[in-house]
Every structure is written in structure tokens, then in C-alpha cells.
Amino acid sequence: xxxxxxxxxxxxxxxxxxxxxxxxxxxxxxxxFWYRQTMMRGLELLIYFNNNVxxxxxxxxxxxxxxxxxxxxxxxxxxQPSEPRDSAVYFCASMHSTSSYEQYFGPGxxxxxx
Amino acid sequence: GIQVEQSPPDLILQEGxxxxxxxxxxxSVNNLQWxxxxxxxxxxxLFYIPSGTKQNGRLSATTxxxxxxxxxxxxxxxxxxxxxxxxxxxxDYGQNFVFGPGxxxxxxP
Numbered sequence: 001x002x003x004x005x006x007x008x009x010x011x012x013x014x015x016x017x018x019x020x021x022x023x024x025x026x027x028x029x030x031x032x033f034w035y036r037q038t039m040m041r042g043l044e045l046l047i048y049f050n051n052n053v054x055x056x057x058x059x060x061x062x063x064x065x066x067x068x069x070x071x072x073x074x075x076x077x078x079x080q081p082s083e084p085r086d087s088a089v090y091f092c093a094s095m096h097s098t099s100s101y102e103q104y105f106g107p108g109x110x111x112x113x114x
Numbered sequence: 115g116i117q118v119e120q121s122p123p124d125l126i127l128q129e130g131x132x133x134x135x136x137x138x139x140x141x142s143v144n145n146l147q148w149x150x151x152x153x154x155x156x157x158x159x160l161f162y163i164p165s166g167t168k169q170n171g172r173l174s175a176t177t178x179x180x181x182x183x184x185x186x187x188x189x190x191x192x193x194x195x196x197x198x199x200x201x202x203x204x205x206d207y208g209q210n211f212v213f214g215p216g217x218x219x220x221x222x223p
Contacts, residue, residue: 031209
């Protein structure tokens with residue numbers, strides 16, 4: 001398997017623009033996670049899905065953020081409108097529920113909002 | 115919410131040395147994991163260890179849940195062990211993990 005795939009790897013956008021981050025989990029995994037990493041706040045869980053259903057979105061910072069998982073092989077994290085404080089590395093991870101909770105992380109998307 | 119502390123914040127070792135990283139948490143937890151982030155940013159799950167001891171090669175981890183801490187041992191360190199080690203905990207039998215600030219390890223050749 002190719003592992004968790006994220007795109008784009010780097011994104012630079014202007015304040016106010018819409019940003020869409022994409023994730024393809026490992027085939028057969030039934031959990032998908034979106035994390036954000038910044039110097040100030042460290043690693044934070046934003047939202048996670050089980051069997052394509054959002055289970056806990058308490059980490060989503062505000063209404064400008066939304067996440068979807070239309071099928072088992074694809075998820076998006078959207079920020080609209082983007083702000084400079086959204087600049088961070090966004091990680092997607094997936095896990096199989098019978099795998100002793102081992103999460104596999106994608107390479108991350110580095111987002112810069114100017 | 116639950117607080118997670120890690121110590122030391124930074125650690126520099128010579129290759130071949132052993133080290134112990136500590137994770138303290140403020141409340142009882144049901145899940146605890148250790149992760150390694152290499153210098154290129156890739157995150158890797160090391161251990162799922164809500165209690166007890168596990169070993170994987172040169173790495174081992176022990177969690178004493180009743181005393182609210184976990185330890186990660188690295189023996190015979192190698193330069194490839196460099197990076198940041200994160201502890202993450204979860205209280206409610208779900209997957210909403212709270213991460214500690216990490217320990218940055220540098221192993222010198």
C-alpha cells in the first residue's frame with residue numbers, strides 16, 4: 001500500500017481565499033483523523049471519522065473549518081475564508097479498528113496564508 | 115481538560131547512550147500512545163500503552179496509570195532516533211487524543 005496520501009504537499013494562499021486539503025487513507029482502514037501542528041499550539045486533533053461518519057469534531061477551531069468524508073477512500077478539510085493564523089502543517093492519519101490503535105500518518109500539507 | 119507534560123523538553127545524546135523520556139498527565143486516562151516525528155516531519159506511532167510495559171527493539175515503554183505517568187526508554191541510541199517524541203492521552207475510550215508538547219532528541223554521531 002502507498003500509505004496515507006495527502007495533497008497538496010504545500011499550499012500558499014492569500015487571506016480570504018478558500019483552501020481545500022485532501023486525504024486518501026490506507027485501503028481498509030475505518031478511522032480517519034485530521035490534525036493540525038503549529039509552533040504555538042503543538043499537535044491538535046481537529047476531527048475524526050469512523051466508517052465515514054464524523055465522530056468528534058470538538059477540535060475544529062471555528063465555523064470556517066469543515067471536513068467531509070464522502071466515501072471510505074477520500075476526505076477533505078476545507079477552510080473558508082482562510083486567515084493568516086490558519087498557517088500550519090495539517091496531517092491526515094488513518095487506522096484500522098483492530099490494529100491496536102496504530103495510526104498511520106500522511107506526510108502533511110504545509111499551509112501558508114499571507 | 116486533561117493536561118499533558120513531557121520532560122525533558124530537549125535532550126542531546128552521543129550515539130550509543132541510553133535515555134528516558136517522561137510523560138505526566140493530570141487525570142486518569144484510558145489510552146496512551148507514543149509517537150516519533152523525524153526531522154523531516156513524518157509522524158510514526160511507536161506504542162499504544164495505556165498500562166504496563168511493551169518493548170520493540172531498542173525502544174520500550176512503561177505506563178503506570180495509577181500514578182499518571184509514562185516512560186519511553188531508548189537504548190543504544192542512533193542518529194536516526196533524532197526528532198521529537200510525543201506522548202498523547204485519551205480519557206473516554208474514544209480517539210480524541212491530547213498531545214503533550216514533545217521532547218526534542220538530538221543524537222550526535
